[in-house]
Amino acid sequence: MKFNIKIFHYILSTFCTFLIVFLYLIQNSLLISLGIFPWLAIESIWFFVLKFDTYIDKKTINLLFSFLFLFTALLPLLELLFFGSNFFFINKQIVTLMENEVAFFVLYILLIIFFFLYFLLSLIFYFNLIKDSITIEKSTDNNISYANKFVQNFVGNMTENRKKGNIVKSLNLPEIDIKPFIPEDHNDIVKSIDEESRIEEETQYKNNENKYDESNDILNLELANEIYENEEDKNKYVEDVEEIECKNSEFSDEKYEEINNISKKEPKNIDNSELLYEKSDKFSIDQFIPESIHPHFVSNEDDIKVIEEKGRIILKTLRDFGIESKLLNYIKGPVVTRFELEIDEKINLGKLINLEKNITYNLSAEKIRILAPIPGKKAVGIEIPNEIKQIVYFTDLAKTEEFKNSNMHLPFILGKDIEGKIQVTDISKSPHLLIAGRTGSGKSVCINTLIASLVIANPPEKVRLLLIDPKRVELSLYNDLPHLLTDEIIIFPEDASAALKWLVAEMENRYAILKDNGFRSIEDFNQSMDERLPYLVLIIDEFYALMQTSQKIIEDSLIHLSAMARAVGIHLIFATQRPSAEVVTGVIKSNLPSRIAFQTFSKTDSRIILDTNGAESLLGNGDMLFSFAGLPPVRIQGAFISTNEVRELVKKISQTYKTERKAINELFADVKKEENGYNDEFLTDDPLYPQAVEIIKKERKVSASYLQRRLKIGYNRAARIVEQMEEEGIISPLIDGKKREIYI
Numbered sequence: 001m002k003f004n005i006k007i008f009h010y011i012l013s014t015f016c017t018f019l020i021v022f023l024y025l026i027q028n029s030l031l032i033s034l035g036i037f038p039w040l041a042i043e044s045i046w047f048f049v050l051k052f053d054t055y056i057d058k059k060t061i062n063l064l065f066s067f068l069f070l071f072t073a074l075l076p077l078l079e080l081l082f083f084g085s086n087f088f089f090i091n092k093q094i095v096t097l098m099e100n101e102v103a104f105f106v107l108y109i110l111l112i113i114f115f116f117l118y119f120l121l122s123l124i125f126y127f128n129l130i131k132d133s134i135t136i137e138k139s140t141d142n143n144i145s146y147a148n149k150f151v152q153n154f155v156g157n158m159t160e161n162r163k164k165g166n167i168v169k170s171l172n173l174p175e176i177d178i179k180p181f182i183p184e185d186h187n188d189i190v191k192s193i194d195e196e197s198r199i200e201e202e203t204q205y206k207n208n209e210n211k212y213d214e215s216n217d218i219l220n221l222e223l224a225n226e227i228y229e230n231e232e233d234k235n236k237y238v239e240d241v242e243e244i245e246c247k248n249s250e251f252s253d254e255k256y257e258e259i260n261n262i263s264k265k266e267p268k269n270i271d272n273s274e275l276l277y278e279k280s281d282k283f284s285i286d287q288f289i290p291e292s293i294h295p296h297f298v299s300n301e302d303d304i305k306v307i308e309e310k311g312r313i314i315l316k317t318l319r320d321f322g323i324e325s326k327l328l329n330y331i332k333g334p335v336v337t338r339f340e341l342e343i344d345e346k347i348n349l350g351k352l353i354n355l356e357k358n359i360t361y362n363l364s365a366e367k368i369r370i371l372a373p374i375p376g377k378k379a380v381g382i383e384i385p386n387e388i389k390q391i392v393y394f395t396d397l398a399k400t401e402e403f404k405n406s407n408m409h410l411p412f413i414l415g416k417d418i419e420g421k422i423q424v425t426d427i428s429k430s431p432h433l434l435i436a437g438r439t440g441s442g443k444s445v446c447i448n449t450l451i452a453s454l455v456i457a458n459p460p461e462k463v464r465l466l467l468i469d470p471k472r473v474e475l476s477l478y479n480d481l482p483h484l485l486t487d488e489i490i491i492f493p494e495d496a497s498a499a500l501k502w503l504v505a506e507m508e509n510r511y512a513i514l515k516d517n518g519f520r521s522i523e524d525f526n527q528s529m530d531e532r533l534p535y536l537v538l539i540i541d542e543f544y545a546l547m548q549t550s551q552k553i554i555e556d557s558l559i560h561l562s563a564m565a566r567a568v569g570i571h572l573i574f575a576t577q578r579p580s581a582e583v584v585t586g587v588i589k590s591n592l593p594s595r596i597a598f599q600t601f602s603k604t605d606s607r608i609i610l611d612t613n614g615a616e617s618l619l620g621n622g623d624m625l626f627s628f629a630g631l632p633p634v635r636i637q638g639a640f641i642s643t644n645e646v647r648e649l650v651k652k653i654s655q656t657y658k659t660e661r662k663a664i665n666e667l668f669a670d671v672k673k674e675e676n677g678y679n680d681e682f683l684t685d686d687p688l689y690p691q692a693v694e695i696i697k698k699e700r701k702v703s704a705s706y707l708q709r710r711l712k713i714g715y716n717r718a719a720r721i722v723e724q725m726e727e728e729g730i731i732s733p734l735i736d737g738k739k740r741e742i743y744i
Helices: 005-025 029-034 037-053 058-083 089-100 102-127 129-138 146-155 158-169 216-228 231-236 301-320 349-353 356-363 394-398 443-457 493-517 522-528 544-568 586-591 603-610 643-656 669-675 689-699 704-711 715-727
Strands: 179-181 325-332 336-343 369-371 380-385 411-417 422-426 433-436 463-468 535-540 570-576 594-597 623-627 634-638
Touching: 005 037, 037 058, 058 102, 301 325, 301 336, 301 356, 394 411, 394 443, 411 443, 411 623, 433 443, 433 603, 443 463, 443 535, 443 570, 443 634, 443 643, 463 493, 493 522, 493 535, 493 544, 493 570, 493 669, 544 570, 544 586, 594 603, 669 715, 689 704, 689 715, 704 715
Parallel strands: 179 325, 433 570, 433 594, 463 535, 535 570
Antiparallel strands: 325 336, 336 380, 369 380, 411 422, 411 634, 594 623, 623 634
16 A cells, blocks of 8 residues: 555644644743744644645645744744733843844844735735636737647646646645546556566657648657657656567458348449459458557556546636536546536536636646537536547557457548547448648548558458549558559649549449449449449548649539449548638538548637537647537547558558559540540541450450450440440340340
C-alpha cells in the first residue's frame, strides 16, 4: 500500500502544535520567554500543510494566514498599547531594541509593512475572485487570427502548468465519487511491464506553420513528436519492444460462400464492362500486414488521480458561475478524456457552452470540446486532452477480429473512439466521402490508412482504384500497386477530368449489365454470377487544384455519380486541406454524405465540412470527427501508418499479384476523343476486325467486354466490331438477353 505524504504532514503538524501548547500550559520558561516566535512557527507549519496538501481555495488560505502573520508580528506593540507592558521577555526585548537601535526599528517596520501588503493583496484577490472570472468569460480576442490562436495554444509546455496538479490544489474543490469507464479491451491495451524496461524519450513538438508539410515523412515525425512530448513525466510511459507475429490465417468472404451453386447463371449481355473477373475462393489478410515494433503505454495510479482532480476543477468552475452539476463518470480515450456531467434541467445549455474559455483556462488545457448534450444521453460532455497521448497504430488494428470479421465489402479502419473501441466503416455504405482539414492535421495519413485498408482486405479483382494526385508526391508510393486501374497515378487535370467522365460511362455500362441480367445491385450480381464486377474507388487527394481548372466537369460528374454509382459499386473519396466555400461548394457537400473533419482554423471551416461546429477544437495529428451518411459526428483518434509501412505493404502485394493495368491515354482514349470532337463511328474497316473474327472463331465466345480484354481497346470500339459482325451475319442478334450464336 502506498503511503500518503499528506497524512504524514497532518500528523507532524498536529504533534508540533500540541507540543508547543503543552509546554505553554506547564509554564515552560523557555517558551514563555520566546514570545511571538512559537506562534509564528505554528502558523508557518499549518500554512504549508493547508496550502499544498488540501483542496481549500488558495485565496482563502492566503487571506487567513496573512492576517495571522500580521497580528502576530504586531503582538509586542499591541501588548504595550492595551496593557502598558509586555508579558513575554522577547516582546520586551523587541520593544527595547526598537527604542535604542534605529536599524532594528527600521527592520521591524519593514517586516510589518511586508505582512500588511501581503494581507492587503490577499484581501483584494479574495473579493475580486468572481469579478475576475466574469471578465475572463467576456473577454474575446476577435482581432487575433485563427492561425495565431492555434500557435499560441500549442507553443507553451502544457505539462509544466499541469505538473503535480498544482492548479487543482489551489482551488476549493468538492470531493467526488466517480468511476472510470474501462473498455472491454483495456487489459489488452495496457500492458504491465517491469520498471527496468522503461526508457526515456525526449522530443520537442514543432508547431511552426511554415514547417508543416503534407508529405508523409514530415507528418509522421510531427505526429510522433506530439504524441511523445512530455518532458516532465517521462517515466509515465514505456516502450514494450515486441516482434509482431504474422498469423497465417486465411480470410474467406462469407458472401461468396453463401452462393447457391444451383442458382448460378451465365451472365447475359455482358458487353458493357471490361472489368469482369472470375471468382476466387480465399484471401489472406495477415500476409500483407507490415511487421512493425510499436511502443505500448503503462497505466498507473497517478493518471487516475490527475483525471479526478481535473473533474473537481470542472465542477468548481461551473459552480462559480452558478451551474450546479454532478459528475457521472469519465471515459479515457487514447488522446482525450470525456467527463460526463448531469446538470439541472432548468439550466440553459448555451450558458455552459459560453464557459469553454473559462474551463480551458482553469484546466490549463490546450483545447477542450463541450458536447451539450451528448447525443443519445441525458448528460453533458466535456472532452479534455490527456497528458500522455497514445498513438493508434494501423497495423495493430488490422490484426484485430473487428477488422478481419467485419464482413464489409470495402472496410476502412478509422481508428479508435473515445471509449477505446475500434472503428471500422464500410465505404460501400457511405457511399461517398469528403475528407478535409488544415495542413498537418492528419489528412494524408488518413488517406494512406484508407488505401491500406482496402487493399489488404480485398484482392485486385475485387477492388480497383483510380488515384488522382494533383500535388504529384502524396500518392506516388502506390505506383506499383496491383489494384490500380491505370499504370501510374493520375496527376494532370485533363486526365482527372477524363477519369471522372470515364466513371460516368462505366456506371451506365454497369447499369445495362444489371438490367439485362435482372439484378438490382452489384452485391446481388456478384453473389449469383461466376464472373464478377469489381468495386471501383476514386480517390482525389487534393481536389482544390482541380477545382481551379475543371470545376464544372467535377461537379457535373459528381452529380451523376453520387445519385446512382453506389448500386453499381463505384465510390468517390474527395480530400482537401482548404475547406473553404470556394472549394467545398454546395454541390460537392450535398453529394458527399459522409464526412471526416480534421482540425480546422475556425468554426466557419468546421461548418463547411460538417455543417456544425467542433472541428476547430480538435487537437490535430489524427484527431477527427467522423459523420457517417449525415449522422451526428463521432470523435475518433485516427489510425497511424508510417511511410515505411506503406512501402512494405505495396511491396508485399505487388509481389503476390500481377494484374494488367492500362495506360492512362489508352483507358480514357474514347473519352478524350469525344472531348476533342473526334468521332470514329465513321470508320468502316477497323484494322482489328479480322483479328477479332479469328478470336471468336477460335474461342467460340463473343461479347464487347471479351473483345476489350483480348484486343485491349475501349468499349465503344469493341461494341462497333460486334455490331459489324452482326451485320455481316457472323454472329446472331442479341434477342431477349440470350447469348449470341456464332455461325462460322
